[in-house]
Amino acid sequence: MxxxxxxxxxxxxxxxxxxxxQAHDTTIVSMGPQHPSTHGxxxxxxKMDGExxxxxxxxxxxxxxxxxxxxxxxxxxMIIPYTDRLDYLSSMYMNMGYVLAVEKLLGIEPPPRAxxxxxxxxxxxxxxxxxxxxxxxxxxxxxxxxxxxxFRERETILxxxxxxxxxxxxxxxxxxxxxxxxxxxxxxxxxxAYLHEQEVRLKxxxxxxxxxxxxxxxxxxxxxxxxxxxxxxxxxxxSLRGSGxxxxxxxxxxxxxxxxxxxxxxxxxxxxxxxxxxVRLEEMRQSIRIVRQCLEKMEDGEVQTKLPRAIKPPxxxxxxxxxxxxxxFGVFVVSDGGPMPVRVRFRSPSFANLSALDxxxxxxxxxxxxxxxxxxxxxxxxxxx
Amino acid sequence: xxFKSFTTxxxxxxxxxxxxxxxxxxxxxxxxxxxxxxxxxxxxxYPEDLTCVDEGEQLRVFYRLYDPASxxxxxxxxxxxxxxxxxxxxxxxxxxxxxxEREVFDLFGIIFDGHPDLRRILTWDGFQGHPLLKDYQxxxxxxxxxxxxxxxxxxxxxxxx
Amino acid sequence: xxxxxxQIAEACAHVPGGSLLLTTLDEVxxxxxxxxxxxxxxxxxxxxxxxxxxxxxxYDQDRLGVMFRATPRQADIMIVSxxxxxxxxxxxxxxxxxMPDPKYVIAMGxxxxxxxxxxxxxxxTVRGADLVIPVDIYLCGCPPRPEQxxxxxxxxxxxxxxxxxxxxxxxxxxxxxxxxDLVKEDG
Numbered sequence: 228m229x230x231x232x233x234x235x236x237x238x239x240x241x242x243x244x245x246x247x248x249q250a251h252d253t254t255i256v257s258m259g260p261q262h263p264s265t266h267g268x269x270x271x272x273x274k275m276d277g278e279x280x281x282x283x284x285x286x287x288x289x290x291x292x293x294x295x296x297x298x299x300x301x302x303x304x305m306i307i308p309y310t311d312r313l314d315y316l317s318s319m320y321m322n323m324g325y326v327l328a329v330e331k332l333l334g335i336e337p338p339p340r341a342x343x344x345x346x347x348x349x350x351x352x353x354x355x356x357x358x359x360x361x362x363x364x365x366x367x368x369x370x371x372x373x374x375x376x377x378f379r380e381r382e383t384i385l386x387x388x389x390x391x392x393x394x395x396x397x398x399x400x401x402x403x404x405x406x407x408x409x410x411x412x413x414x415x416x417x418x419x420a421y422l423h424e425q426e427v428r429l430k431x432x433x434x435x436x437x438x439x440x441x442x443x444x445x446x447x448x449x450x451x452x453x454x455x456x457x458x459x460x461x462x463x464x465x466s467l468r469g470s471g472x473x474x475x476x477x478x479x480x481x482x483x484x485x486x487x488x489x490x491x492x493x494x495x496x497x498x499x500x501x502x503x504x505x506v507r508l509e510e511m512r513q514s515i516r517i518v519r520q521c522l523e524k525m526e527d528g529e530v531q532t533k534l535p536r537a538i539k540p541p542x543x544x545x546x547x548x549x550x551x552x553x554x555x556f557g558v559f560v561v562s563d564g565g566p567m568p569v570r571v572r573f574r575s576p577s578f579a580n581l582s583a584l585d586x587x588x589x590x591x592x593x594x595x596x597x598x599x600x601x602x603x604x605x606x607x608x609x610x611x612x
Numbered sequence: 613x614x615f616k617s618f619t620t621x622x623x624x625x626x627x628x629x630x631x632x633x634x635x636x637x638x639x640x641x642x643x644x645x646x647x648x649x650x651x652x653x654x655x656x657x658y659p660e661d662l663t664c665v666d667e668g669e670q671l672r673v674f675y676r677l678y679d680p681a682s683x684x685x686x687x688x689x690x691x692x693x694x695x696x697x698x699x700x701x702x703x704x705x706x707x708x709x710x711x712x713e714r715e716v717f718d719l720f721g722i723i724f725d726g727h728p729d730l731r732r733i734l735t736w737d738g739f740q741g742h743p744l745l746k747d748y749q750x751x752x753x754x755x756x757x758x759x760x761x762x763x764x765x766x767x768x769x770x771x772x773x
Numbered sequence: 774x775x776x777x778x779x780q781i782a783e784a785c786a787h788v789p790g791g792s793l794l795l796t797t798l799d800e801v802x803x804x805x806x807x808x809x810x811x812x813x814x815x816x817x818x819x820x821x822x823x824x825x826x827x828x829x830x831x832y833d834q835d836r837l838g839v840m841f842r843a844t845p846r847q848a849d850i851m852i853v854s855x856x857x858x859x860x861x862x863x864x865x866x867x868x869x870x871x872m873p874d875p876k877y878v879i880a881m882g883x884x885x886x887x888x889x890x891x892x893x894x895x896x897x898t899v900r901g902a903d904l905v906i907p908v909d910i911y912l913c914g915c916p917p918r919p920e921q922x923x924x925x926x927x928x929x930x931x932x933x934x935x936x937x938x939x940x941x942x943x944x945x946x947x948x949x950x951x952x953x954d955l956v957k958e959d960g
Contacts, residue, residue: 255768260864263814263843267821268861274771282771288734289861290818293895295719296743296750300894315819359822362829378829385826396916397819458680461659461708474658474680546676546687548660557676561665574661574676582711608818611734735897736860743896750894 253281256593260289266363266600267607269581278592283585290611298571303329303403303538306571311397313573314609316359319352320551321609322401325571327482328547328558329403332540340528341405346484347521348391348400350514351418354425355384356552357507357514361432364504364601368445373435380428383421390414403538405531415522422515429511436504446500450587450599453498460586461579464554465510466603469503471496476550488520500602507604539566553577553604573612577605613655622651636686645690646700652677656686659706662713664720666746671697671720675709692722694745701727719744729770799937806849806875807930808838813848813872815865817855820882820916824854827919839926845871850929852922853902856884860897862905869906875936879925880908883915890915 259270268289274282294313298306310325311318323345330336337345358377365373385395390411392400400407436442452462454470467474475492477485493509495502540562548557554576561570580603587599613621615636619629625648628639640648656677665672675688690699701724703710713724714733721742724730732739741748816824827834828841842848845868857865869878880902883889888900902908909932912925 255771260861261813261815261868263841268817272767272771284767284770286767288732288736289858289864290856291734291858291860291897292856292889293743293750293897296748297895300750312819315822363825375830378826379831382826382829382831395918396822456707458657459659459707461706461712472680479680479683546661555660557661559661559663559674569667570665572661572663574663578711578715579708582708736858748896750896 252276258596260286266605269600269605269607269610271584271596271600273593273596275593280588280591280593280596283588283596285581285584287581287607287610290607292612294612295571295573298568300567302566303540303568306568307401308397308399310573311399312608313575313612314551314553314556314577314606315397316606317352317356317552318396318398319349319400320356320549320556322398323349323483324547324549324551324556324558324573325560326401326403327549328545328560329538329540331545331547332543332560332562333403333534333538334541335404335532335534337405338529338532340409340525341530342484343521343525344406344410344530345401346488347418347518347525348388348406349483350517350521351384351387353514353552354511354518355381357511358384360507360552360601360604364598364604365436367597367601368442370436370439370442373432376428376432376435380425383424387414387418387421390417402531404534405529407531409530415525418518418522422518425515426512429508433508437508443501445595445598446504446602447497448499449591449595450500450602451498452583452587456586457498457583460583462554462583463576463579464550464552464604465493465503465506466554466580466583468492468494469506469602470498474555476548476555480548482547482549484521484524485517487524488517490517500598503602503604537566539564548574551576553606553609554580573609575609575612577607577609581605581610618651618655622648625651634685636684637689638686639689639691642690642692642697642699645688646702648688649675649702649705652686652688653705655679655682656684657681659702659708659712660685662702662709662716664716664722664744666694666720666744668746670694671722673699673716673722675702695721697722698725699723700725703727718742721745803933803936806933810837810839810850810926810930811842811848812839812850812852812879813845813868814841814843815851815853815868817853817857817861818882818884820854820885823916823919824852824881824922827922832919832923834923834926837923837926837930845869846873848872849875850877850879851906852879852881853885853906853908854881854916856889857899857902857905858897859899862899865902866905877909877929878902878906879910879912879922879929881912881914881922881925882917883913886911886913 254275256273256275258273260268270286272284272286273280294309307322310321313321358381362374362377388398389395391414392398392407452470454472457467457470458472471494473492473494478492490513493506495505542562542564544561546557546559548555556576557574559572560568563569588596615631619626625644626638626640630637656679658678658680660678661676663674671692671694673690673692677686699722701713703713713727714730716722717724717730718732718734719742826832851869880886885902888898899905910925910929912921914921
């Protein structure tokens with residue numbers, strides 16, 4: 228169990244709903260699409276009885292850029308930068324999902340050094356993504372100092388990525404059969420130094436938030452969803468594991484070097500915002516473990532297999548899923564032997580996670596909606612594609 | 613239940629079966645889809661994905677189901693004509709398919725009978741056409757586009773239901 | 774705050790001209806506005822994350838007087854950071870209209886500048902924010918680095934020089950078209 232203290236009598240959901248159905252003096256509030264707390268352009272239409280939410284309907288599509296349609300008019304390699312911009316907080320993972328799918332079609336595998344490098348870089352990206360989540364979640368709840376600390380650590384990760392591939396945010400680092408370039412000299416030592424510092428800083432974040440009475444009052448018993456409902460909605464990632472379901476694609480369906488490293492899957496049974504917070508903190512600790520092991524096991528070698536200039540996978544289709552920081556990210560590629568794909572489909576975890584927001588917010592107060600939205604951690608670039 | 617016993621027991625609902633890399637690949641007809649999915653509901657609890665591929669003369673709808681307990685995956689394929697295709701909704705079986713079906717309707721034009729709220733989800737109010745069909749021109753610089761009025765009536769109806 | 778009037782008098786004695794400064798009201802207001810640009814939070818996509826990073830540690834836009842305001846009524850610049858889609862365009866226009874004068878717009882990133890490197894042929898994007906609202910500074914990059922955004926903010930501040938800060942009180946601007954007029958015009 229992740230938490231070391233617990234509220235008594237937790238088993239029942241927090242609010243009785245039948246009383247709400249009879250509320251007769253209701254207002255409809257439109258929240259967004261421009262709002263500092265909606266993490267992007269999301270519009271929430273809320274039916275409220277005073278301060279209590281009776282029903283919630285999210286309206287999305289304000290960032291729909293037509294990525295899937297564009298992918299049918301670009302060559303396979305040209306699509307990799309588009310994947311960066313889907314979930315722009317975990318660009319490396321988006322790259323990885325798409326690249327693995329096309330590699331499955333092509334029937335190739337990256338060399339061992341590239342595999343470990345990719346896994347290490349992906350886990351560093353998970354750390355960066357969870358740091359942003361922590362910063363914005365705390366900021367939404369009002370803890371403005373906690374916005375600065377994680378962003379400071381994230382800047383170190385971005386410096387590392389910039390030394391590695393030249394970009395701070397949208398990397399375009401993965402290639403079919405490997406990665407774009409090998410790591411520069413001293414990069415590995417810098418990563419180890421960063422990881423050491425991050426462990427110390429994680430304790431600092433915990434000292435600010437984990438036992439903070441205001442934080443506890445705002446996140447415990449807020450946004451409850453049971454494990455069974457979570458599976459029914461298709462939730463994934465920390466939102467699902469916070470409800471007690473042990474589903475992590477890295478363990479169920481290992482890819483890259485995850486089968487060769489040792490790590491635990493973080494779960495918590497409470498199903499509320501606090502549980503999801505604890506799960507993500509624990510995931511950060513596990514990511515540090517994974518990066519250390521990958522960098523130790525990495526040996527010298529090539530970082531990309533030789534491929535022809537024009538990538539033309541054989542006729543067929545492939546579906547690959549990876550455990551992105553927000554959940555189960557799936558990529559479905561259909562090829563007809565030509566230079567451009569017939570169909571590319573991105574199964575985005577935030578899309579499914581957002582569809583359960585209505586369920587989690589019934590009976591909560593308006594301020595709780597912000598906390599719940601922050602705890603399920605969506606990115607609109609991925610929801611709208 | 614394993615692949616062989618399932619496919620023998622429900623052979624009347626399936627037109628084609630295959631097991632590739634441990635993943636069940638089941639093909640069926642549109643009118644038998646809901647019956648098949650009802651049988652699969654008992655075995656697969658997680659609605660992983662629902663999408664569609666435009667294959668030229670026909671559309672192929674693809675349901676991907678997963679069961680975390682047994683770690684089993686299943687794909688269900690249904691072929692529909694290019695326009696005017698109808699399917700029975702699966703959102704009464706898995707709530708996760710509610711939004712996915714709205715997306716397939718928005719981008720491909722397939723109507724899901726019995727869906728509680730079949731509206732466009734990604735494109736804007738007043739959008740004509742279904743973008744991911746192959747005959748939809750990508751560079752649709754809609755010259756008559758002007759700043760659209762927002763249509764809140766449908767959402768307010770949904771909230772008041 | 775611990776500064777006494779004798780200290781102020783002493784400091785003024787070092788300024789050429791002593792304790793009497795001659796300037797215009799416009800210059801003083803422009804100088805004040807340069808260090809007090811308050812953007813409305815209008816993060817759309819990936820560029821918004823770099824905008825947030827500019828506000829966080831390391832780059833810290835607060836030292837330049839830049840503070841995010843959630844409501845457009847209290848803001849004087851709008852940083853359009855991210856792709857403008859056709860669904861979002863009316864909201865962007867409405868927010869721009871709600872900002873009080875004088876107001877400025879920075880189009881941050883390639884998507885806001887000209888539609889984006891990758892979305893130039895998409896059915897759902899607007900090819901640049903300047904098709905919907907007037908833009909003052911175009912900042913390219915995908916996404917631009919925080920230093921570039923700071924540069925844009927400083928450049929914008931410098932451009933206030935020579936402006937008549939109280940121009941919105943002039944009668945000729947009273948009949949500027951609003952959103953309602955534009956919609957009626959297009960039929």
